Amino acid sequence: MNNMKETGNISIHTENIFPIIKKFLYSDHEIFLRELVSNAVDASQKIKRLSSIGEFNGELGELKVKVSFDKEAKTITISDNGIGMTAEEIKKYINQIAFSGATEFVEKYKDKGDDKGIIGHFGLGFYSAFMVASEVEIISKSHQEGAEAAQWICDGSTEYTINSAEKADRGTDIILHIAEDSEEFLDEFRLKSILEKYGKFLPIPIEFQEKTINNPSPLWTKSPSELTDEDYLNFYEELYPFQEKPLFWIHLNVDYPFNLTGILYFPKVKNEFQLQREKIQLYSRQVFITDEVKDIVPEFLMLLHGVIDSPDIPLNVSRSFLQADSNVKKINSYITKKVADKLQELFKSDRPGFEEKFANIGLFIKYGMISDEKFFEKAKDFCLVETTANKLYTLDEYAEEVQALQTDKDGQKVYLYTTDVQQQDAFIQSAIQKGYSVLKMDSMIDAHFINQMESKIEKTQWKRVDADSIDKLIDTGIQLEAILTDDQKNAVKAIFEETLNDKQKQVSVEAMSPDELPAIVTQNEFMRRMSDMSKTGGGGMGMFGNMPMTYQITINANHPLINKLIDLPSDEEKKNLAKQIADLALLSQNLLTGADLTAFIKRTVSGF
Numbered sequence: 163m164n165n166m167k168e169t170g171n172i173s174i175h176t177e178n179i180f181p182i183i184k185k186f187l188y189s190d191h192e193i194f195l196r197e198l199v200s201n202a203v204d205a206s207q208k209i210k211r212l213s214s215i216g217e218f219n220g221e222l223g224e225l226k227v228k229v230s231f232d233k234e235a236k237t238i239t240i241s242d243n244g245i246g247m248t249a250e251e252i253k254k255y256i257n258q259i260a261f262s263g264a265t266e267f268v269e270k271y272k273d274k275g276d277d278k279g280i281i282g283h284f285g286l287g288f289y290s291a292f293m294v295a296s297e298v299e300i301i302s303k304s305h306q307e308g309a310e311a312a313q314w315i316c317d318g319s320t321e322y323t324i325n326s327a328e329k330a331d332r333g334t335d336i337i338l339h340i341a342e343d344s345e346e347f348l349d350e351f352r353l354k355s356i357l358e359k360y361g362k363f364l365p366i367p368i369e370f371q372e373k374t375i376n377n378p379s380p381l382w383t384k385s386p387s388e389l390t391d392e393d394y395l396n397f398y399e400e401l402y403p404f405q406e407k408p409l410f411w412i413h414l415n416v417d418y419p420f421n422l423t424g425i426l427y428f429p430k431v432k433n434e435f436q437l438q439r440e441k442i443q444l445y446s447r448q449v450f451i452t453d454e455v456k457d458i459v460p461e462f463l464m465l466l467h468g469v470i471d472s473p474d475i476p477l478n479v480s481r482s483f484l485q486a487d488s489n490v491k492k493i494n495s496y497i498t499k500k501v502a503d504k505l506q507e508l509f510k511s512d513r514p515g516f517e518e519k520f521a522n523i524g525l526f527i528k529y530g531m532i533s534d535e536k537f538f539e540k541a542k543d544f545c546l547v548e549t550t551a552n553k554l555y556t557l558d559e560y561a562e563e564v565q566a567l568q569t570d571k572d573g574q575k576v577y578l579y580t581t582d583v584q585q586q587d588a589f590i591q592s593a594i595q596k597g598y599s600v601l602k603m604d605s606m607i608d609a610h611f612i613n614q615m616e617s618k619i620e621k622t623q624w625k626r627v628d629a630d631s632i633d634k635l636i637d638t639g640i641q642l643e644a645i646l647t648d649d650q651k652n653a654v655k656a657i658f659e660e661t662l663n664d665k666q667k668q669v670s671v672e673a674m675s676p677d678e679l680p681a682i683v684t685q686n687e688f689m690r691r692m693s694d695m696s697k698t699g700g701g702g703m704g705m706f707g708n709m710p711m712t713y714q715i716t717i718n719a720n721h722p723l724i725n726k727l728i729d730l731p732s733d734e735e736k737k738n739l740a741k742q743i744a745d746l747a748l749l750s751q752n753l754l755t756g757a758d759l760t761a762f763i764k765r766t767v768s769g770f
């Protein structure tokens with residue numbers, strides 16, 4: 163063996179890139195292991211490929227990557243039996259490529275402060291070793307016949323030493339001499355958890371402490387035709403242990419115009435609070451990158467679980483660039499389309515099954531319709547609405563259903579809805595008595611969904627059942643005759659106003675059916691929506707949140723009790739009865755509280 167020893171200078175333009183990189187990557191030091199293990203995996207796959215195309219004729223052996231550590235010696239070693247490097251190749255690939263990559267990075271970002279968003283998931287490759295090591299050693303033996311092993315040592319400065327070395331087998335050992343401030347990594351559990359986080363699905367077996375930590379052929383890399391439902395459910399369990407089973411899933415597989423594979427699962431989501439407990443994981447060639455997939459997956463699909471693997475997603479660029487990236491945009495619309503198609507297929511092939519799942523997937527669908535125009539176009543055909551009688555309709559079916567009875571005198575279809583079947587029961591009953599149907603719209607998203615529907619579906623209005631008296635909610639133009647004269651009505655109005663003595667409660671006297679209650683309390687639809695929106699942070703609606711809520715008290719001019727009130731001999735008695743009627747109406751809406759409620763109860767038990 164001719165004994166070489168050479169020291170040299172890595173030619174880069176920026177002196178001391180190390181401290182800058184260390185600063186940038188401060189929060190993300192652990193990725194050194196991801197980078198080095200990925201390099202080892204790449205080297206293993208390269209030798210496999212060379213062998214398969216006949217360019218390497220030696221023994222391939224069992225390809226694997228070993229990670230080990232020595233607490234005493236303060237080293238972490240990543241070994242592979244991949245393609246290996248000659249001394250010349252080390253000079254070329256490590257001194258030039260790895261260092262120039264790092265230099266380029268620093269050049270690009272050194273002026274941008276320590277914005278963590280910039281660094282994002284930049285793969286600094288080999289150089290990231292210097293985030294945790296004071297000295298890095300490479301011992302490598304190329305796969306080429308008769309190749310001599312070489313050792314390279316560098317402390318992160320631009321100076322390196324290269325030597326010939328002893329190494330029996332083909333491949334590369336990267337030995338990290340861990341720096342004092344990074345000794346936390348010389349720990350079994352820490353290393354294991356990092357390996358599991360990033361390397362769980364790497365395509366070459368990764369061995370740590372004599373155990374393989376990864377599944378080299380995860381489900382998404384297989385063909386859907388080979389897989390059973392059980393395979394998908396087991397994989398879900400592998401990804402998210404101890405979670406409830408998903409409802410269904412989509413296997414993604416594209417190779418043009420971008421590369422993307424993956425499996426997206428629809429979890430059971432009953433309410434908004436459950437959202438995003440588990441996240442979609444993003445991989446690039448089976449290397450875990452992140453579970454912050456915000457810009458890659460359309461926002462409304464963030465509710466899904468599963469994995470996406472794409473080498474075409476740029477991982478080394480800033481967030482704003484990612485949003486503008488055309489591949490990312492295409493991926494976004496591809497996923498949206500796939501999801502819409504899957505839902506449509508489920509709806510068409512198994513309507514009862516779809517209806518059953520709707521409680522869980524309705525949220526996705528409505529979110530999607532609100533936030534994505536293209537999704538809306540598809541989903542409007544399979545989005546369902548549910549009545550208080552627990553019947554489910556598509557939007558078209560429902561329009562048909564209410565056409566005859568719920569069209570008002572101006573030709574507007576009025577959709578009645580309730581946000582709380584318990585609380586609004588009296589109003590629901592009145593509507594049903596008239597033969598109307600009432601929709602259940604009780605999740606937070608429904609308020610937005612309703613707004614969207616009104617703007618999309620022509621000639622429809624959505625009104626909450628308690629927004630007015632039923633005849634006014636759907637004004638068919640047929641006026642009920644009032645038994646009272648105008649003077650009597652005015653007198654009744656005055657009595658109630660005087661009794662209530664509250665500007666926030668506006669009294670009116672209307673001819674309603676004698677079967678209806680003598681008085682009802684309602685909230686104007688528009689004002690209520692504004693106030694609701696300001697509560698959930700709707701833009702610019704703040705002022706409505708600060709305004710006291712106004713209620714309408716509608717007195718039923720045709721109710722026998724109101725007739726009785728008019729005939730009462732004294733003002734005192736009239737006021738007492740009016741008070742009782744108004745309090746009952748308030749009570750039924752949970753609006754009678756505190757001292758008013760106490761007084762009401764006292765009055766009632768003593769026969770008022």
Ligand SMILES: Nc1ncnc2c1ncn2[C@@H]1O[C@H](COP(=O)(O)OP(=O)(O)OP(=O)(O)O)[C@@H](O)[C@H]1O
Pocket residue numbers: 197201202205242244245246247255256259260261263285286287288289334
């Ligand atoms: N374990 C290894 N075996 C063989 N060659 C390696 C090994 N590690 C690194 N190399 C060589 O060194 C080069 C530079 O590595 P580095 O990780 O810096 O960049 P990269 O892998 O090309 O890109 P990335 O920044 O995405 O990691 C690699 O392209 C490869 O040729």
